[in-house]
């Protein structure tokens with residue numbers, strides 16, 4: 170019989186395991202919550218979160234994993250590449266920041282989380298609009314660095330910033346339309362206005378199979394209207410080794426939670442394009458998968474204005490991490506207003 174030292178009942182928990190490893194020691198910073206409040210595309214937030222965790226595939230990280238054995242910054246070739254170099258001290262990044270006319274905080278021996286605390290922390294003087302711009306420039310610098318690695322072509326800083334401006338303007342425009350459309354809903358559906366005012370949301374959902382028995386599990390995360398975290402959940406599924414069926418069952422889990430909690434008029438994202446197309450044309454042949462699809466459609470109809478969309482795997486990282494959590498195959502868990510620190514180690518563990 171074994172005993173986990175430090176726990177009152179001697180029980181091991183993943184959270185405590187990570188705390189012992191020191192993974193969670195720096196995660197009390199307010200930046201971990203504020204990332205999700207940024208008014209930027211979800212993809213940028215996930216990117217920034219990964220940068221804060223230092224789990225981007227930078228050369229220093231790839232050397233630790235023995236994927237590469239030489240570290241020379243792909244953008245400048247003048248120094249070794251690490252997260253602080255890419256985004257702050259690399260001459261290419263310095264150029265981009267200067268051209269953007271954003272006064273970023275000085276490096277001053279800070280690590281990336283400490284540096285981010287200066288502009289995204291609790292006591293920063295940066296406006297939310299400026300925080301969004303900084304996040305966008307960081308994402309752009311990372312995209313440019315990836316182009317240098319994979320296409321051997323580093324975009325000019327002015328072209329990079331022009332693309333950023335165009336992308337962000339388009340996203341803000343779409344977002345404003347979406348919010349305006351939600352605001353108009355009670356006018357077009359007055360019968361619902363008093364008792365079931367829609368609560369907009371964005372939900373990311375995924376399913377995974379755990380080795381060695383291929384045990385299936387789901388994971389989903391829900392963000393509120395301003396992309397603040399509402400809930401994260403995971404748990405076991407009961408199905409054979411059928412990835413598409415598992416994706417449909419995971420979607421069913423997320424939809425059930427959303428319905429039970431009064432949400433509607435939002436977007437649900439899955440990285441299974443086959444699931445999205447199957448929902449749009451349900452077969453007349455009756456099998457377990459089709460019954461699951463019909464259950465999903467029934468739930469979707471109960472959440473007026475809700476759509477299910479395809480998103481690439483990178484943008485679905487959080488839901489994937491939740492479904493990959495080792496505890497998910499044994500017990501259903503729901504975290505409201507989660508300490509993001511719980512998800513972070515899971516995310517780190519999947520990279």
Ligand SMILES: [Zn+2]
Pocket residue numbers: 242243244245246247248254255258259260261
């Ligand atoms: Zn460099």
